[in-house]
Amino acid sequence: MYYVSTRDRLGKTTVSGAIAYGLAPDGGLYTPEAVPSLAGNALNTLKDMTYQQRAVYVMNMFLDGYSASELSGFCAKAYGGGKFDDPAVAPVRTLDDRTHVLELWHGPTCAFKDMALQMLPHLLTSALKKEGETKTACILVATSGDTGKGALEGFKDVPGTRILVFYPKDGVSEVQQLQMTTQEGSNVGVCSVVGNFDDAQTGVKTIFSDPALRSELAERGAFLSSANSINWGRVLPQIVYYVSAYCDLLKSGALEKGDKLNVCVPTGNFGNILAAYYAKQMGVPIGRLICASNRNNVLTEFIETGVYDKNRTFYNTTSPSMDILISSNLERLLHACTYGDAEQVKGYMEKLARTGKYEVEESVKHRIGRDFSAACCDDEKAKAAIGRLWREKRYLIDPHTAVAVDALEQYRSKTGDETPTLVVSTASPFKFCPAVMEGLGEKEPPQGLKGIERLSQLTGIPAPAPLAGLAGKEIRFTGVTEKENMPQIVREMLN
Numbered sequence: 001m002y003y004v005s006t007r008d009r010l011g012k013t014t015v016s017g018a019i020a021y022g023l024a025p026d027g028g029l030y031t032p033e034a035v036p037s038l039a040g041n042a043l044n045t046l047k048d049m050t051y052q053q054r055a056v057y058v059m060n061m062f063l064d065g066y067s068a069s070e071l072s073g074f075c076a077k078a079y080g081g082g083k084f085d086d087p088a089v090a091p092v093r094t095l096d097d098r099t100h101v102l103e104l105w106h107g108p109t110c111a112f113k114d115m116a117l118q119m120l121p122h123l124l125t126s127a128l129k130k131e132g133e134t135k136t137a138c139i140l141v142a143t144s145g146d147t148g149k150g151a152l153e154g155f156k157d158v159p160g161t162r163i164l165v166f167y168p169k170d171g172v173s174e175v176q177q178l179q180m181t182t183q184e185g186s187n188v189g190v191c192s193v194v195g196n197f198d199d200a201q202t203g204v205k206t207i208f209s210d211p212a213l214r215s216e217l218a219e220r221g222a223f224l225s226s227a228n229s230i231n232w233g234r235v236l237p238q239i240v241y242y243v244s245a246y247c248d249l250l251k252s253g254a255l256e257k258g259d260k261l262n263v264c265v266p267t268g269n270f271g272n273i274l275a276a277y278y279a280k281q282m283g284v285p286i287g288r289l290i291c292a293s294n295r296n297n298v299l300t301e302f303i304e305t306g307v308y309d310k311n312r313t314f315y316n317t318t319s320p321s322m323d324i325l326i327s328s329n330l331e332r333l334l335h336a337c338t339y340g341d342a343e344q345v346k347g348y349m350e351k352l353a354r355t356g357k358y359e360v361e362e363s364v365k366h367r368i369g370r371d372f373s374a375a376c377c378d379d380e381k382a383k384a385a386i387g388r389l390w391r392e393k394r395y396l397i398d399p400h401t402a403v404a405v406d407a408l409e410q411y412r413s414k415t416g417d418e419t420p421t422l423v424v425s426t427a428s429p430f431k432f433c434p435a436v437m438e439g440l441g442e443k444e445p446p447q448g449l450k451g452i453e454r455l456s457q458l459t460g461i462p463a464p465a466p467l468a469g470l471a472g473k474e475i476r477f478t479g480v481t482e483k484e485n486m487p488q489i490v491r492e493m494l495n
Helices: 015-019 042-046 051-060 068-079 112-115 120-130 146-155 172-182 195-206 211-219 232-254 271-281 298-305 330-337 341-357 362-371 378-395 400-417 432-440 448-459 481-494
Strands: 004-005 006-012 030-031 092-096 098-104 136-142 160-168 188-193 222-226 260-265 284-295 308-311 356-360 374-378 421-425
Touching: 004 015, 004 195, 006 015, 006 136, 006 188, 006 341, 015 120, 015 222, 030 232, 030 330, 030 362, 042 232, 051 098, 051 136, 068 120, 068 136, 068 356, 068 378, 092 232, 092 481, 112 120, 112 146, 112 232, 112 330, 112 421, 120 160, 136 146, 136 195, 146 160, 146 188, 160 172, 160 341, 160 481, 172 421, 172 448, 188 481, 195 481, 211 378, 211 481, 222 481, 232 260, 232 271, 232 330, 232 421, 260 400, 271 330, 271 374, 284 400, 330 341, 330 362, 330 481, 341 356, 374 378, 374 481, 378 400, 378 432, 378 481, 400 421, 400 432, 432 448
Parallel strands: 098 421, 136 160, 136 222, 160 188, 260 284, 260 421, 284 374
Antiparallel strands: 004 006, 004 030, 092 098, 308 356
């Protein structure tokens, strides 16, 4: 299987090339030339497997040149060894006969990014060997909160790599910031950027497209790669948990073979819901893909109108990992819904860069609408959803998951669709204690580490060990930069 750039269909590469270098030379995103299909009885076979075995089965379909035994070793390292505090790795909790929750936050950083970022270092280091690459891989990451810590944890002390994370100053929760600035490892770096996530993400993309900097790094024995979801090695492991969740519901009897399952995903950069789309393309009986946005509702507007317009007020919300106005992975969906028309996709991206806006043709909008619905939710509605679910189900959720819960309620009210639905829970509530406690009725909740302790007292739920363990850790990184100076921070990383 070859991988093509979303902006140049003739620019093919192997999967190891796509993973090793992250972004295509033309700025496009590598995407499989064709999405493989699950065999007719595959889901029935997979339902009796462990999560690790399912991961090997699914990823092997996309990874030419990787052996099953090689992938088995990767999966054992990524998802075994006590790294996840639940043996199911990505357990599904049933709230009622129509609503199930996929918990993706049982890993070492308590957020869904662990599902991919515990696997990516193994895929990447293997890809470098397959490509004959001997230079040091400089992993650049822009984060709106959770990707940064997940990537730092995944790549710490991995031979042949250096990792540098940029996050928006004052744009992440206090706990998220502590997780990053206290990160251990000899090959890691963290720096905040004055501005929002889009400023950090644009800065990283600019660095990738700077030939002079790439040449300078090459002379110093290094090259750039990415751990953001622009890297196919990030998206692929995410497909696994949608396949796995459907199998778990089959195994529990909540679904019968062939039953439709809607999926509701809180998303900002579009990678998480895109993985569900790929699972559907493979043959998982997924119905509607409900895209849940917070107050930064650029995706909701796009799915409803076909107009993508980032020229709007940017809001810092209680769901910071979704505070994004440039949803990079949407480019892969555009590639699929234009039937791989690279010139068309390139035109959209050029308009976005030039004017901050583009509009897709009615035919493309129609194809997107066949699979996707959308809704948005502000902070107050999200807090109300947190309180309501705790009172009615004694189930505690974080603000991102609350956005999805509210979006699902809007969707059901609007359409009357009673199809069983999987709500994707993307982070532990203990990462966002103040907002969660406000949802539970606390008027002046404590911040930071004191908030973790107080939320545990309020609910009787113990805090996850990785978050409780932040107390007393040394802050290693305090740097701040303007986005224009981000290239210099990259140079300094290699000194």
